[in-house]
Amino acid sequence: MxxxxxxxxxxxxxxxxxxxxxxxxxxxxxxxxxxxxxxxxxxxxxxxxxxxxxxxxxxxxxxxxxxxxxxxxxxxxxxxxxxxxxxxxxxxxxxxxxxxxxxxxxxxxxxxxxxxxxxxxxxxxxAPGLAVFDMDSTLIQQEVIDELARAIGRYDEVAAITEAAMRGEAPYTDFEASLRARVALLKGVPISIWEDMKGDVITFTPGARDLVKVLRARGWKTAVLSGGFTPLANWVARELGLDYAFANHLVEDPESKTLTGELVAGKPIVHAQKKLDLLHQLAGENDIPIERTIAVGDGSNDLLMLGAAGLGVAFNAKPKVQKAALTRLNGESLLDVAYLIGCTRRDIDAALAGP
Ligand SMILES: [Mg+2]
Structure with a gap:
């Protein structure tokens, strides 16, 4: 200078x-x-x-x-x-x-x-590493469970549980209890809702596609770790080119082609601790030291993974999360994260010009 x-x-x-x-x-x-x-x-x-x-x-x-x-x-x-x-x-x-x-x-x-x-x-x-992302309000701009509830006219009921959970009211004192209560309200929702959501409702956060492209061009492994649901998390992973997707599994009734309002027994619930465990698991499977990982999220169930990753970025996060995270970034484009791992504009342009 x-x-x-x-x-x-x-x-x-x-x-x-x-x-x-x-x-x-x-x-x-x-x-x-x-x-x-x-x-x-x-x-x-x-x-x-x-x-x-x-x-x-x-x-x-x-x-x-x-x-x-x-x-x-x-x-x-x-x-x-x-x-x-x-x-x-x-x-x-x-x-x-x-x-x-x-x-x-x-x-x-x-x-x-x-x-x-x-x-x-x-x-x-x-050196390339592992990047893990929250889905709702991080890779995409919506909260999926709210959109599902809105689609069937039960938004107020779902929102009431979400708020009670945020206030720490019984019986919603943990993520799993509040998730099960909200999922129960989705009983009877036609599974065609996923296609409707993909077509008309879900929008990717600006820069999400480009960031993943840059990370992949630099050899990084990428994952979405979502407290939402597999039909959308898997689709988001395919659309963006992520290597892994983890989310909660909803039971579908094959006869009526509707949701039963239950979670698949035996499948792990993706809560804060599970996101942390998955970060360690994926890093281990890919022989990537934890220092060479980044995590990006906006919610309180992202805080454990944000704290454990080499660099955990609270991106446009809830105020409580911005306060608790070591690193926060607010802005319009998720691509801004690329600069934090040493990319220059030239690196980004080269990666985006590639196949
Ligand atoms: Mg989120």
């Missing part, structure tokens, strides 16, 4: 070896911008992370997502070398401790900011 806010060509090819200590901040600007902002942010981050002893003779370095034309970049990274590496939790705690100054900065400059240890960023940049 030079004093006049322009990038030098050499700095456009930013490569630091994965052993380097420090932090990397990823900035998402509202619109392409010159990087005068960044000097102020570097000063602020320097202050926030001073307990990690900046290496004085190494200046923070910034590089944009559009090498060669930094004025067209919407996303940029700033790396700040330190004598030792903070953990993700350190990054979170230090940012929280300076929350007021950062909130002011973020609203003044209309930007999103994610800070992570440089080593984690470099690990995800340099």
């Amino acid at each position: 030079m004093g006049n806010g322009k990038m030098t060509p050499a700095e456009n090819d930013f490569t630091v070896n994965a052993d380097a200590h420090g932090i990397v901040a990823t900035l998402y600007l509202d619109e392409p911008h010159t990087f005068l902002h960044v000097a102020a942010l570097i000063t602020l981050l320097d202050d926030i992370f001073s307990s990690f002893k900046p290496i004085r003779y190494q200046r923070p370095r910034a590089w944009p997502d559009s090498p060669g034309n930094s004025n067209l970049s919407r996303v940029m990274h700033v790396a700040r070398p330190c004598e030792r590496s903070p953990t993700l939790a350190d990054c979170h705690d230090l940012l929280e401790a300076h929350g007021d100054a950062l909130s002011e900065f973020q609203s003044e400059h209309e930007l999103e900011l994610v800070v992570q240890p440089y080593r984690l960023f470099a690990t995800h940049r340099d």
Whole structure:
């Protein structure tokens, strides 16, 4: 980063070896911008992370997502070398401790900011891993059970259970109890509803297709871990090209071609703990160390997997989840997650141009 806010060509090819200590901040600007902002942010981050002893003779370095034309970049990274590496939790705690100054900065400059240890960023940049996603309100823009209930005119009843569960009221104190109660209300729903939902109701979150394409091009394994239902989770996986899909199994009556209002006995319920177990299971099956995993979700039943993954991103999450997660990102496109694993715009364009 030079004093006049322009990038030098050499700095456009930013490569630091994965052993380097420090932090990397990823900035998402509202619109392409010159990087005068960044000097102020570097000063602020320097202050926030001073307990990690900046290496004085190494200046923070910034590089944009559009090498060669930094004025067209919407996303940029700033790396700040330190004598030792903070953990993700350190990054979170230090940012929280300076929350007021950062909130002011973020609203003044209309930007999103994610800070992570440089080593984690470099690990995800340099070797493929495993990415797991929640489905409802993460890969797709709907809550499927609400849409099913709406389709049969029982939305209010289902929503009442959801709200009672969120308040922790008996008998809905756990996910399984509230799931079974809501599923019971779906008795008699024709199974043709799945085709209707795929055609008219379900919309993919902007950037979901592209993110999965980028991950696959880089050799990542991908999965949807859903507290919803298999007919849609399997379809979402096929549509997006995900390697795995896990969700809850509803019993269908083959005679009447309707749902019975029950879950298939013996099939595991996909709740928070199951999502966590599946993250570990899929990482193990693919010989991927847990550090090389990312998880993306928005709900409280995603918090365990978000906390266990190498990088767990609360994406456009419920306020409670944003507060509890170590890393949060709000924005219009799920593709923004690709920058957090070290992709540049050029990497993304190359992946999207491929087959
Ligand atoms: Mg969700």
